[in-house]
Amino acid sequence: MNLTIRLNSNFKLKNPVTVASGTFGYAEEFKDFIDLNLLGAIFTKTITRFPKSGNPPPRLVETSSGMLNAIGLQNEGVEDFVKNKWPYLRKLGPKIIASISAINTEDFVYLARYLEDAGIEAVELNLSCPNVKYAVTCSRKKFIGNGNPIMFAQNAAATYNVIKAVRKKTDLFLITKLSPNVTDITAIARAAESAGTDALSLINTFFAMAIDIHTLRPKLANITGGLSGPAIKPLALRMVYEACRSVKIPVIGMGGIMNAADAVEFMLAGAKAVSIGTANFVNPHIAIDILYGIKKYLKEKRIDNINKIVGKIKLR
Numbered sequence: 001m002n003l004t005i006r007l008n009s010n011f012k013l014k015n016p017v018t019v020a021s022g023t024f025g026y027a028e029e030f031k032d033f034i035d036l037n038l039l040g041a042i043f044t045k046t047i048t049r050f051p052k053s054g055n056p057p058p059r060l061v062e063t064s065s066g067m068l069n070a071i072g073l074q075n076e077g078v079e080d081f082v083k084n085k086w087p088y089l090r091k092l093g094p095k096i097i098a099s100i101s102a103i104n105t106e107d108f109v110y111l112a113r114y115l116e117d118a119g120i121e122a123v124e125l126n127l128s129c130p131n132v133k134y135a136v137t138c139s140r141k142k143f144i145g146n147g148n149p150i151m152f153a154q155n156a157a158a159t160y161n162v163i164k165a166v167r168k169k170t171d172l173f174l175i176t177k178l179s180p181n182v183t184d185i186t187a188i189a190r191a192a193e194s195a196g197t198d199a200l201s202l203i204n205t206f207f208a209m210a211i212d213i214h215t216l217r218p219k220l221a222n223i224t225g226g227l228s229g230p231a232i233k234p235l236a237l238r239m240v241y242e243a244c245r246s247v248k249i250p251v252i253g254m255g256g257i258m259n260a261a262d263a264v265e266f267m268l269a270g271a272k273a274v275s276i277g278t279a280n281f282v283n284p285h286i287a288i289d290i291l292y293g294i295k296k297y298l299k300e301k302r303i304d305n306i307n308k309i310v311g312k313i314k315l316r
């Protein structure tokens, strides 16, 4: 059975199952639970130029069918990543995709070049973290000017500008991560494609909140956070479907994938690969279970090549 997914002529995954940024650390934490080499790709926790302590706790809340988080991109910075995490990651079989985020275009370019110099092949531009205030201010000042707090991925021009700047300075395989917190995902997807991103990943989390009715306080110290998990799956699927129909570049679909059937739905909608996020917190072995489930589905349907299901939704 052929499970290989080609994202472009030089960049292929041995299978379509990947793990989503921020839900799988830097992989080493998971090595006792799962054979990491079976994964199609590993997206690292988002890395910033300098260390970040993230938002104050509480920053994780369980809600009905979903998880609210306001981590705020806690990480040790890019230097630490290259020195302490990359040596382990680089020896693994799956493609390693370093997720990066920055407060401005200059830092995005800096991060991409720094990682390229360290031997990294692919980065994911996280333009869509809902929990970082300073990134919001910066993108507003630089690109929007209407006074509304906004992240890069909420504006087509801001998305275009940052990708274009990184594209000009690196040969990395570039994946751009989009936000669901937009009116028209296709406009942002097309802007990203025309700026030269090699692929899209979507969706990041939805702006959301929860209130404790006894203390009358928001359950998250940050007040709002990002919603992920099964609650968002139908919304994510619709957005992935729309994005896939609006661009030619490959799309990596995610949002609430909990089992193989969910993953197959995203692929039928047009995603070439899928990412498993919140499900990793429930079962650290889930990504491999999903891979086996996809294989079983293909076998039952007598399909010998995974690519034959991509985008094969039948529209009435």
Ligand SMILES: Cc1cc2nc3c(=O)[nH]c(=O)nc-3n(C[C@H](O)[C@H](O)[C@H](O)COP(=O)(O)O)c2cc1C
Binding pocket: 020, 021, 022, 023, 045, 046, 067, 069, 071, 073, 099, 126, 129, 177, 203, 204, 205, 227, 228, 229, 230, 232, 254, 255, 256, 257, 275, 276, 277, 278, 279
């Ligand atoms: C606790 C937590 C931390 C996350 N951190 C990041 C992150 O650092 N960078 C990023 O691009 N996405 C981050 N995400 C978003 C996920 O990668 C994914 O896009 C989102 O959760 C939707 O998929 P899911 O419903 O399968 O979790 C995080 C999600 C969770 C739940």
